[in-house]
Amino acid sequence: MSILGSQKLLLIVPHFKVFIRDQATLIRPYFSSMTVLMPIPFFSTLALKLPFVNRNFDFLKSAVESRNELTQGCRMVSPSFFTLPLTAVRKRNCYLAAKSCTKALSKNATTFNLIHAHFLENGFIGASLKSSYDKPLVVTAHGGDVYDLPFRDSWYNNLARYVLSESDKVITVSHFLAEKLSELGVSSKKLHVVPNGYDENLFKPLPSNAMRKKLGLPLNKRILLSVGDLVDVKGHTYLIDAMNIVLKKKNDVILVIIGSGPLKERLQKKVNKLGLNGKILLVGRKTHDEIPMWMNASDIFVLPSLGEGFPTVVPEAMACGKPVIATCVGGVPEAIVSSELGTLVAPKGPKVLSQAILEGLSRDWLQEKILDEAKRYSWNIIVKQIIAVYERVAE
Numbered sequence: 001m002s003i004l005g006s007q008k009l010l011l012i013v014p015h016f017k018v019f020i021r022d023q024a025t026l027i028r029p030y031f032s033s034m035t036v037l038m039p040i041p042f043f044s045t046l047a048l049k050l051p052f053v054n055r056n057f058d059f060l061k062s063a064v065e066s067r068n069e070l071t072q073g074c075r076m077v078s079p080s081f082f083t084l085p086l087t088a089v090r091k092r093n094c095y096l097a098a099k100s101c102t103k104a105l106s107k108n109a110t111t112f113n114l115i116h117a118h119f120l121e122n123g124f125i126g127a128s129l130k131s132s133y134d135k136p137l138v139v140t141a142h143g144g145d146v147y148d149l150p151f152r153d154s155w156y157n158n159l160a161r162y163v164l165s166e167s168d169k170v171i172t173v174s175h176f177l178a179e180k181l182s183e184l185g186v187s188s189k190k191l192h193v194v195p196n197g198y199d200e201n202l203f204k205p206l207p208s209n210a211m212r213k214k215l216g217l218p219l220n221k222r223i224l225l226s227v228g229d230l231v232d233v234k235g236h237t238y239l240i241d242a243m244n245i246v247l248k249k250k251n252d253v254i255l256v257i258i259g260s261g262p263l264k265e266r267l268q269k270k271v272n273k274l275g276l277n278g279k280i281l282l283v284g285r286k287t288h289d290e291i292p293m294w295m296n297a298s299d300i301f302v303l304p305s306l307g308e309g310f311p312t313v314v315p316e317a318m319a320c321g322k323p324v325i326a327t328c329v330g331g332v333p334e335a336i337v338s339s340e341l342g343t344l345v346a347p348k349g350p351k352v353l354s355q356a357i358l359e360g361l362s363r364d365w366l367q368e369k370i371l372d373e374a375k376r377y378s379w380n381i382i383v384k385q386i387i388a389v390y391e392r393v394a395e
Contacts, residue, residue, distance in 0.1 A: 031168030079104035143309025174331025197382035225298035235304035241350035315377035
């Protein structure tokens with residue numbers, strides 16, 4: 001029996017979708033109660049109807065869309081705070097959000113024994129509540145909040161160092177990020193590497209042809225799949241260039257890109273200019289429940305990112321039995337540990353990426369080997385590692 005059974009968890013999140021929701025669902029039974037604290041700016045729903053906000057503040061969508069996505073037995077508290085959709089003003093958000101969260105918890109008479117904040121900016125809220133309530137704080141750092149945010153300027157660097165110093169334990173999702181956190185002063189005694197996991201009930205092998213028929217994809221083509229927000233760091237422009245090279249040598253291939261974001265129009269114009277309509281399909285955002293169908297319909301998963309923490313889509317693709325061709329960035333090499341699982345290439349290199357794709361299409365991959373490697377990222381295994389961190393804090 002876990003020592004957490006009589007305790008109450010306060011979870012501070014930027015949204016309650018996908019990996020956060022899945023993790024919370026499996027953590028919930030270990031506690032007597034769980035409160036999810038998700039601060040959202042005033043008028044977010046209305047603001048997202050404005051083209052500028054919709055293009056440049058896509059992060060608001062996840063919060064607004066997941067406001068009612070609760071796991072069983074949880075209570076959602078979503079305090080509002082005033083801000084403006086301007087990059088310069090975003091630096092004030094953590095202070096404003098922390099203030100609104102403190103008021104909301106007091107108003108709702110919310111009690112808790114342990115705080116867990118996801119991402120360093122939310123970690124500031126956690127640090128404020130730790131100071132007010134004298135409760136231990138665990139912070140999970142996921143990716144850009146480690147390798148990008150603290151190095152933008154001195155303000156963000158000081159914010160990150162403050163949050164990390166106030167945390168009792170810091171979880172991060174890859175050893176690559178752990179090294180960055182060490183540079184920011186986090187001791188090895190405080191730091192724990194626990195990757196994000198996947199839902200094994202959702203991501204599993206399914207009949208490829210059946211999935212293709214369901215999605216209206218051709219049965220006589222080799223299909224590449226890439227999933228990610230349409231933003232610069234995901235590297236889709238290099239993948240399109242690589243695909244242009246691939247198609248000059250092998251014309252029975254199509255590329256499907258799932259995702260939405262500010263680069264959608266630019267990427268579609270690039271596809272049009274190269275004359276690759278019908279060969280490269282930008283199919284927009286899909287729900288998390290739909291992604292396994294697309295993965296199982298594909299032959300190879302491709303991740304052309306310029307930077308990553310630990311991309312959950314990699315073990316998700318592997319759990320569907322698919323090899324992964326990816327750039328050697330962030331924590332990606334920690335998942336693709338063998339040439340039997342996929343191929344790693346340098347980022348921003350369309351030529352080497354195209355070569356890896358062509359080689360990958362000519363290979364006979366051992367699906368069982370890929371599936372066996374994916375098992376270590378099942379949420380059922382990963383959550384136990386998170387609980388072990390909680391228990392160390394609660395001792």
